[in-house]
Amino acid sequence: METPREPVAVDAALNEIVEQEYRFGFVSDIEADSAPPGLSEEIVRFISAKKEEPEWLLEWRLAAYRRWIRMVEPKWAHVHYPPIDFQEISYYSAPKSKEDAPKSLDEVDPELLETFEKLGIPLSERAALAGVAVDAVFDSVSVATTFKDKLSDLGIVFCSFSEAVRNHPDLVRKYLGTVVPPGDNFYSTLNSAVFSDGSFAYIPEGVQCPMELSTYFRINAAKTGQFERTLLVADKGARVSYLEGCTAPMRDENQLHAAVVELIALEDADIKYSTVQNWYPGDKEGKGGIYNFVTKRGACRGARSKISWTQVETGSAITWKYPGCLLIGDESVGEFYSVAMTNNKQQADTGTKMIHIGKNTRSTILSKGISAGEGQNAYRGLVRIQKGAEGARNYSQCDSLLLGDRCGAHTFPYLEVRNESSTVEHEASTSKIGEDQLFYCQSRGLSMEDAVSMIVNGFCKEVLRELPMEFAVEAQKLLGVSLEGAVG
């Protein structure tokens, strides 16, 4: 068979698909109540005062702030960006209606609801039908929480972080910063000083949360960093699945997002944490876009506990996150399923940390990286088997898919094994979407867009099937949309 050497037409068509505009680029016109740009002790006190926080939390923030000013921004990630001026950023912004917080959806700013509508967020009736309790974070303050009553009947606490501080201070104080301690890293320390709001969930002993808990984050006000703090605790034998979805409107300035998520699973508890991250990636030239520098970590404290991270990362100009598990309890299980896609000038350096401490602990890592346009995608993962982790097992698989020849895929696995009885396996592959695969699909009547989307979704299938159903569908669409204009 004669093989064409230069599939020029394919590249052109692929470029067309890749050059799709960001579909969620719109700005809501809601008056924000913002802090002036810059960071100082005064700002930390301002934030704490705004939120009417107790003294201990203010002290906690201040301690973090004092550490942070002595810290240096890390440079080891495989990403490149101009220096961030932390004094240029505003550290607090809340919708103005905060004074008299809405009691129900009817009281919520209609424009805000419209924004959610455009994003297809099932906040109102659809939330009920979909069985999803939504704690919507708009900029920095939660505006509506649904299903709270139903959940509280079971003793489940699911509310904004600020509310948790007010109503469940003991729980917050007991667990806050115990997985990601203040001072853990540059961005988590910054977050500890200035975090605005976020979600809190506590599932009491033996309770299985009957619905998926869900939060949609958005970043709205210009030049406003968003510093979310999420804390999830599953008590003994409890079970919960948590969904986090993100979309942000189009902005020209780069915006910093430095969230911290802490998960705690006690004996026999099971936490599933799913993320679909679709923040504004910047334009084709790499202008604008979110810097997503996030610290996510879970601690399997109790025996036989399990924490499973699933993430689909298609947005942000730069993604820099490593959801990890501390496998402390014997026979505890950590999982990390990831799809990371970079298109145009996007950069991602993402992966996980699995720290095996307890005996017979197990971890699975499945990472799928997709690079298109001039996107750069790095998998960075640490598997550490501590001395006492008798019989620990890890399996890692990292696959990369390249669309076109201007993008890059990189794999940085770190294996530290200090116990001879453990088993660690690592597999990696890199492949390219073939001109032959695309033509095969087209010759069956499928458009180039559908072909690319289908091939990419096929590549990610093992990860996507870990997502809750309604999220999986959204994620599949998102992969198609984010790729429009990519391949080669």
Added chain:
Amino acid sequence: MLLKIENLNASVAGEPILNGIDLDVGAGQVHAVMGPNGSGKSTLAHVLSGRPGYEVTEGAVTFEGDDLLALEPEERAREGVFLGFQYPVEIPGVNNNYFLKAALNAIRKHRGEEELDAFDFIKLMKERAALMELDESLLSRAVNEGFSGGEKKRNEIFQMAVLDPKLAILDETDSGLDIDALRVVATGINKLRRDDNAIILITHYQRLLDYVQPDFVHVLSGGRIVKSGDKTLALDLEKQGYAWLETSPEARPVRS
């Protein structure tokens, strides 16, 4: 005329491969296109189905009277042109059912027909799988992934059975098949022969034609058809091989 090829010239990466092909294919006909390696058989198949990288430098192709060459590959497929691949492509993670449903519905939509729902689609799949004697378990596996050579070729004919094209171009569907697999594939093709569709069988060997009897046989050499005849031509080729093409006066291309 279903398909009309006139003076088709095409090149790949600047190198001329097809040098003036003329061929008429009518509804209800089966044409066999034979020829030695490098004669341009597969190129013809790919040019007709619109593979990127194959450049038409001269000539015209009409399908049901319309310019076929102006269409994108997927548009040709939706108009009813099917290419059975010599080397079917694997698409990991995409299952056969899903793939074919998307393809069939793209074609149906183009024809102004309603998309098939899941139930009707599964019914159709089962029916066609039975017709092709295809193991249904293949349908829920990823497209061609881990299929044996024979399974891949049968899957091509199965896809043809589901998509029901007006013109099927089968590129060396017989290559790499043992005699049993060949019989199954040939039986499948025969079941799909109708008065209102046509098949172009591209093959190196005569043996497929023992099972699928062509109405016409064409011999391709140096990128043009040097001899056409009925099925007995294939038998002559079997006896003589392709060497005579180099020497026979009638095989010499006529320059215009």
